[in-house]
Amino acid sequence: AQKITQTQPGMFVQEKEAVTLDCTYDTSDQSYGLFWYKQPSSGEMIFLIYQGSYDEQNATEGRYSLNFQKARKSANLVISASQLGDSAMYFCAMRERQGGGGNKLTFGTGTQLKVEL
Amino acid sequence: SQTIHQWPATLVQPVGSPLSLECTVEGTSNPNLYWYRQAAGRGLQLLFYSVGIGQISSEVPQNLSASRPQDRQFILSSKKLLLSDSGFYLCAWSVQAGGLRAYEQYFGPGTRLTVT
Numbered sequence: 001a002q003k004i005t006q007t008q009p010g011m012f013v014q015e016k017e018a019v020t021l022d023c024t025y026d027t028s029d030q031s032y033g034l035f036w037y038k039q040p041s042s043g044e045m046i047f048l049i050y051q052g053s054y055d056e057q058n059a060t061e062g063r064y065s066l067n068f069q070k071a072r073k074s075a076n077l078v079i080s081a082s083q084l085g086d087s088a089m090y091f092c093a094m095r096e097r098q099g100g101g102g103n104k105l106t107f108g109t110g111t112q113l114k115v116e117l
Numbered sequence: 118s119q120t121i122h123q124w125p126a127t128l129v130q131p132v133g134s135p136l137s138l139e140c141t142v143e144g145t146s147n148p149n150l151y152w153y154r155q156a157a158g159r160g161l162q163l164l165f166y167s168v169g170i171g172q173i174s175s176e177v178p179q180n181l182s183a184s185r186p187q188d189r190q191f192i193l194s195s196k197k198l199l200l201s202d203s204g205f206y207l208c209a210w211s212v213q214a215g216g217l218r219a220y221e222q223y224f225g226p227g228t229r230l231t232v233t
Contacts, residue, residue, distance in 0.1 A: 047221055
């Protein structure tokens with residue numbers, strides 16, 4: 001079974017600084033995908049970034065980048081130039097393919113990020 | 118563009134009462150649909166997914182059920198709610214396998230359910 005581990009329940013970062021949110025995973029699949037989602041206090045889940053297991057380069061989306069280390073089974077999220085609006089819960093998730101084409105996401109327990117002035 | 122709707126946004130129900138949460142998707146056809154539950158301070162747990170009308174797969178045993186009466190409509194139900202059913206329920210959709218962005222799931226705004 002797949003498992004996602006986020007060991008940082010809470011993180012603080014100064015505005016304009018970079019922050020790394022940790023995520024490690026466990027799977028026996030060769031083909032998988034890793035995601036990061038942001039959940040502000042409103043509750044909606046906002047897709048941030050995706051990394052495929054066969055992607056050779058680390059994914060980047062604006063101020064978000066994913067530090068993918070396949071051998072270590074880690075997929076850390078790096079947020080550069082933090083903004084107050086980045087304060088939210090961040091979830092790491094892994095995709096496994098299901099029968100009939102569905103894609104199941106397994107989520108970690110999340111990291112609460114607080115950006116301070 | 119695609120949008121996903123959920124209602125109601127907030128619901129308070131007594132133990133033993135029935136439940137019906139609705140999710141609809143606009144702007145896409147034949148999506149995969151998902152129901153997740155998030156307990157307070159926890160990650161998301163997949164409850165059901167559907168790859169087509171009338172096709173429902175359950176991930177965890179529980180007193181909840183799901184139905185997909187139309188291509189873009191996904192309903193979560195219960196005949197008798199338990200206290201442990203309290204949580205934040207999120208509906209999500211993704212394109213069918215083989216699409217360019219089949220790996221992304223897009224979430225609705227969620228329904229916050231409190232069972233008293």
